[in-house]
Amino acid sequence: MELGESLLLLLVVCISASVLISAWSQMAQRQQLPPGPAPLPILGNLLELKAHDILKSFKEVSRGIAFANGERWRQLRRFTLSTLRNFGMGSRSIEERIQEEACFLVEEFRKTNGSPFDPTFFLSRSVSNIICSIVFGQRFDYKDKDFLTLLAKINENFVGMSATGGQLYEMFSWIMKFLPGPHQQLFRNLNDICDFVAERIKVNEASLDHDHPRDFIDCFLIQMEKESKNPSSEFHLKTMIMTVLNLFIAGTETVSSTLRFGFLILMKYPEVQAKVFQEIDDMIGRSRAPAVADRAQMPYTDAVIHEIQRFSDVIPMNLPHALTKATKFRGYTLPKGTEVFPLLTSVLRDPDSFSDPEKFNPGHFLDKEGSFKKNDAFMPFSAGKRICAGAGLARMELFIFLTSLLQNFTLTSPVDPKDLDLTPPVSGFANIPPTYQLCALPR
Structure with a gap:
């Protein structure tokens, strides 16, 4: 046997041994794990993922992507929440910023003169400007080319991370990073x-003025200096960039996508839109801007917004995180480091919690008297310690933007409402709203 053939044989033997060891190791580890489809060596459950419906595949095989955990998460979350509160999270100053931005958005809608248009970047510009005012200390003009380019990249990545290539990269980055394809554009x-x-x-x-921080970045820079001699500090330039990036992207796409779904739903169900009009006219009128305090007096509108969030299910797969210690769960042992992926869609579409979960129905959040009723299964922002840090801000934005636009416009579709399709064209990490045209007719 020649040397080349000997080396090839040795390589085959080594690969075969590695596969067998991997398979044996997986079988041993799975003895105490919850039941599920058996993964193949190396490939895992890759072949069971459906390219056209990654979310459904994840429901079946329970695999996912991961983000920060442990001490880094605790330090950065504590700082972020504190800073957002200091800059008015839940206070009147943030509300005023949203009201001001809503006025700009109303004017942009008015400029369309009732002609059909795609609302995608109308909404993302306005929503993004709220988080920009907190993080960067300023809003951007709607015609700012750099701002528009940035929003386009954020939108492209939000869609891309839910497409097959983006999901596969998260699971198999060690292979995918060497392969050409559209996922490379994401990076x-x-x-x-x-x-x-x-x-x-x-x-x-x-x-930088240490005595007068202007925004989130200033606060982070000051904290970096305070902890410069702390070897266990998580306040570094890299973590600042990633924290700001997370706030910027999450604060732009989740709310704007929910609003895009919401307007599409309201065009499909004009009778729902009409009831919201009536409540706006009765409780707010046309002479002043909607305020967060109005929401408590508007149960139907509140129910509609909740149902939009539930039905649109924008982040169905939630954000996965690794266990910090071995955990017992229903008689099974989940090892430390196991990635857990609580699917929010499983509760938002739970037939035991919502009478007809696949149908849009504001009645899911109304009692027999027409008063708003809470539902423990409503958790679009997740729950517990990992609940979205910007949940309070998002609630304010959804109410003020939606009521401000419906105070001024009737939203209609160029096509027959019955022909409007509410099905997300891409469903993975996020449910992406369908692309559509709307007409904003002055009321």
């Missing part, structure tokens, strides 16, 4: 967004 976009954030940080560093 070029991410680098561009990071560069934008890094430039904003440089601007803040050059004009």
Whole structure:
């Protein structure tokens, strides 16, 4: 046997042994794990994922992507919540910023003169400007080319991470990073967004006033200096960029996508829109801007917004995180480091909690007297310690943006309402709203 053949044989033997060891190891580990489909060596459950419906596949095989855990998460979350509160999270100053931005959005809708248009970037510009005012200390003009380019990249990545390539990269980055394909564009976009954030940080560093922080970045820079001698600190330039990036992206796409779903739903069900009109006219009128305090007096509108969030199910797969210690669960042992993926869609579409979960029905959140009723299964922002840090801000934005637009416009579709399809064209990490045209007719 020649040397080349001997080396080839040795390679085959080594690979075969590795596969067998991997398979044996997986079988041993799975003895105490909850039941599920047996993974193949190396490939795992890759072949069981359906490219056209990643979310359904994850419901079946329970695999996912991961984000920060442990001490890093605790330090950054505590700081983020504290800073957001200091800059008015839940206070009148943030409400005023949202009301001001809603006025700009109303004017942009008015400029369309009732002609059909795609609301995607109308909404993302307005919603993004709220988080920009907190993180960067300023809003951007709607015609700012850099701002528009940035929003386009964020939108492309939000869609891309829910498509097959983005999901596969998260699970098999060790292979996918070497392969060409559309997923590579996601990381070029991410680098561009990071560069934008890094430039904003440089601007803040050059004009930082420790006694008068202007925004989230200033506060982070000051905290970095305070902890510069702490070896266990998580406050570094890299974590600042990623924290700002998370706030920026999450604060833009989740709320704007929910509003896009909401307007599509309201066009399909004009009778629902008419009832919201009536409540707005009765409780707010046309002479003043909607305020957060109005929501408590508007049970039907409140129910509609809750049902939009439930039905649109924008982040159905939630954000997975690793167990910090071995955990007993229903007689099974989940090892430390196991990635747990609580599917929010399983409760938002739970037939035991909602009478007809596949149908849009504001009655899911109304009692027999027409008063708003809570439902423990309503958790679009997740729950417990990992509940979305921006949940309070998102609730304010959804109410003020939606009521401000419906105070001024009737939303209609260029096509027959019965022909409007509410099915997300992409369903994975996120449910992506269908692309559509709407007409904003002055009321």
